Amino acid sequence: MTEHVIVSDEEMVRTIRLRRPQKKNALTQAMYGAMSHAIDTAQNNPDIRCLIITGGSGVFTAGNDVHDYVAATPDKTERPSNALKFLHSLVQNIKPIIAAVDGIAVGMGTVMLLHCDYVLASTSARFSTPFINFAVVPEGASSLLMPLNMGYQRAFAMLAMGRSLDAEEARTAGFVNEVVAAGHAEVEARKAAREICALSPEAVAITRKLLRLPPDEMMRRIELEGHLFGERMRSPEAIAAFDAFLAREKH
Known part of the structure; x- marks a missing residue:
């Protein structure tokens, strides 16, 4: 798959660790594929009761690797297939997912947290969804989940401003469950995972299903966002914004 995603199983917990520190864990299509595979293969494994997604100490993820993303969408009409598959995996997942965020969570780094069940953040964590800065629109059902999660006004400030x-x-917005000391997010995530694993897996699964929106509703929003995202990617504003970003990256 890729050396930038490390998957390990221990005590009924599957940990998905992003490991591309030199690029602040920026997400490539190979990384999306590896994360999707790790989630999908846990679904029918009774020995795995909980998943943890972490970026390790110091950073969660800087979001999409723009160079990789642009290369994977030469006609700019739709999301790269692995990124879309990862979203499908999150939506269809039936196991509790805990996120351990230490450092920045940009773009998809924040969006994926909306699909997680319990989020721990260190004091150094910072969350942003700067789609508007590239003249594009939200993705990953964030336009549906974020207002439900933190209220319309906060969602507008993040997604539209x-x-x-x-x-x-x-944490005040209800987006994060616990704030912990820098470098301790993953340790605390493991404690929460052990707590979940000690409970009835059937009761947890049913309760989780009752709490969450139906997968079909989320997939419909992802498809709508994807269509609008593709339209915006072809706009002069978005093309100029991406070109400017790539030019800055060269210097």
């Missing part, structure tokens, strides 16, 4: 949240602001 490009504002970010620090760890305490995210």
Whole structure:
């Protein structure tokens, strides 16, 4: 798959660890594929009761690797297949997912957390969805889930104005469950995972299903967002914004 995603199983917990520190764990299509595979193969494995997604100490993820993303969408009409498959895996997943965020969570780094069940953030965490800065629109059903999660006004500030949240602001908004010391997010995530694994797996699964939106509803929003995202990617504003970003990256 890729050396930038490390998957390990221990005590009924599957840990999916992003490991591309030199690029702040920026997500490539290979990384999306590896994460999707790790989630999918846990679904029918009774020995895995909980999943943890972490970026390790210091950073969660800087979001999409723009070079990789642009290369994977030469006609700019739709999301790359692995990115879309990862979203499908999150939506269809039936196992509790805990996120351990230490450092920045940009774009998809924040969006994927909306699909997680319990989020721990260190004091150094910062959450942003700067789609508007590239003249594009939200993705990953974030336009549906974020207002439900934190209220319309906060969602508007993040998605339509490009504002970010620090760890305490995210906790106040209801987006983060716990704020912990820097470097301790993954340790605390393991404690939460052990707590979940000690409970009835059937009762947890049923309760989780009752709490969450139906997968079909989320997939419909992902498809709508994807169509609008593709339209925006072809706009002069978005093309100029991506070209400017790539030009800055060269220097």
